Amino acid sequence: MSVQVRDTGNPFKSSVTTLIIAVTDEDDSDPVFQHDIYEITVMENATGSLNTSPAAILAYDQDFGINQTLAYSLQEASAIPTDLSDLLDYFSIDGQTGELSLVRGLDREVVHDVTLIIKAEQANNNVRSAEARVYIVVQDANDNRPEMSASQYQATVVENAPSGSPVLTVTASDKDEGGNAMFMYVLEPSAAFTIDGTTGQVTVSNSSILDRETNNEFTLQVYVVETNTTEKYRSPTSTVLITLLDENDNNPTFTAEIYHANVAQDAANGAVLTQVVATDPDSGSNGEIRYSIIFASDNGKDKFTISADGNITVSGRLDANTVDSYVLVIMAADRGTASRETTAVVIINVINVNSTNEGGTDTNAIIIAVVVCVVVVLAIITTAVVLLKRRRAANENPEENHSSNMELENVVSSS
Incomplete structure (x- = not known):
């Protein structure tokens, strides 16, 4: 800035000089994160450092002249569908760099999604702080075997029932999802009966074997096996007990x-x-x-x-x-x-x-x-x-x- 001074004579005499004003920064602004929301996709049961999107977790002090050191910390954790009481203990954050890590593996069958609230505060003044959210999606791993809905099934069918006659339908489930939860039904032995590998419906396959006077009861084994995984996990075997009902097919x-x-x-x-x-x-x-x-x-x-x-x-x-x-x-x-x-x-x-x-x-x-x-x-x-x-x-x-x-x-x- 230029400053001029002059007298009141006529003609006047004057002089010009330069005035420099230096503004000193005051600590009057909170730190801020580069992004309000970060996202992470993690495989269930995995541990270690987490890569956030769209960038690494970073906060800075808006008072550039002061540029105080920031400390990162975890504040809250919530999950869907089950909110674990110790969920916050599954995570850790580096107080200096903000790097986020999983110290305990998450079970997708218990926790599908996690929301973390992280905090950055000035080392010299914890009143000056900022918060951001981290959304974590847990991806499924094939860590569950399929299971039959019952250990034993019972049904009745009339002897000599024609081939294709429905007898019963068994069911199974797999706690995993997507391709990890795809399976087919298997029935053994299957001389007289057959099973639909997709629906679990048991039907008559050979009516000539269904003679109550020769054999009034059939004991079969049923299980399911994964079809779209490398592990090909198989369920425990369940028993199918089929009793033949009498038809009047014999003379006295x-x-x-x-x-x-x-x-x-x-x-x-x-x-x-x-x-x-x-x-x-x-x-x-x-x-x-x-x-x-x-x-x-x-x-x-x-x-x-x-x-x-x-x-x-x-x-x-x-x-x-x-x-x-x-x-x-x-x-x-x-x-x-x-x-x-x-x-x-x-x-x-x-x-x-x-x-x-x-x-x-x-x-x-x-x-x-x-x-x-x-x-x-x-x-x-x-x-x-x-x-x-x-x-x-x-x-x-x-x-x-x-x-x-x-x-x-x-x-x-x-x-």
């Missing part, structure tokens, strides 16, 4: 094709002559058997009855001089919705307690021959009726219908 079977019994002509009503026994491997009502007399020679239905347990008893007056032998055809039928049945023959000889019948042997031989013919005819008729029922029920299944037609043709040709 008598213990004999022909039963024999002798009875005195003076036997009282209610006297037990013999017992016929039939069995059915099906379960429930499909295996419950009821007996009935469907044919009796010489009005034998008036002379004999059969009980629920197969006991044949006298129910009418017998006279060996009039009829010395009866032929009964007994039917055993199950109680299934579509009942299945079979037959057996009972030959009853009436004994005259007052005399012997010399021609009885020849008569019995003739009766047996007649009975055999009757049994053969009834067996053919019964089989044909059963096959016709199957044929009607199989209209919606061409393969089963074709099989029934072949069986029916075989029966007719054999007769």
Whole structure:
């Protein structure tokens, strides 16, 4: 600055000089960070120095003439979705340089994102300070194995269920994310059943194996294995227990094709002559058997009855001089919705307690021959009726219908 001085004479006299003013800085400004927000991406479980974006952490004193030394420190830490009480202890910051470090690895399955508040304050006056935020995103590492939702699964399916029939759906999960959480389902052994590797749905793959009378229960193993990782982690194995429900697919079977019994002509009503026994491997009502007399020679239905347990008893007056032998055809039928049945023959000889019948042997031989013919005819008729029922029920299944037609043709040709 130029300063002039002059007198009041005329003409005046003057002199000029230069004035220099020096302004001394006063500590009246707070420090400031180069950026208000810094960002970091870190792999879970990693430790060490952190690289911030868009630049390294740096603050400066706005009082340039003084340019006081700054000290950096961590103030607060918060996280999503879980806010750990000791989260601040996972980090450290160099008080002189502001370099930020992770001293403990973060678990992404617990903490996804972290927000830090850092502070820079003047070493000579901690009132003069500034703050900035650091946003940290934790990236997933494949540090978890997939897990099945249960250690055991149970299901039921009707025996002979067609291939493709759904049985159950199992589920699994992986705490990791993205490609680290991709897996496929595996079922072992898989002869009768198969599993969709993506959905976990178990279906029938071979219905011919599903015979409850041969094997009423299947125990399988299921697990998942990672498909998009180098580790290919596999889950612990779970058990799948599949129980077959009964279908009425078996005929009752008598213990004999022909039963024999002798009875005195003076036997009282209610006297037990013999017992016929039939069995059915099906379960429930499909295996419950009821007996009935469907044919009796010489009005034998008036002379004999059969009980629920197969006991044949006298129910009418017998006279060996009039009829010395009866032929009964007994039917055993199950109680299934579509009942299945079979037959057996009972030959009853009436004994005259007052005399012997010399021609009885020849008569019995003739009766047996007649009975055999009757049994053969009834067996053919019964089989044909059963096959016709199957044929009607199989209209919606061409393969089963074709099989029934072949069986029916075989029966007719054999007769």
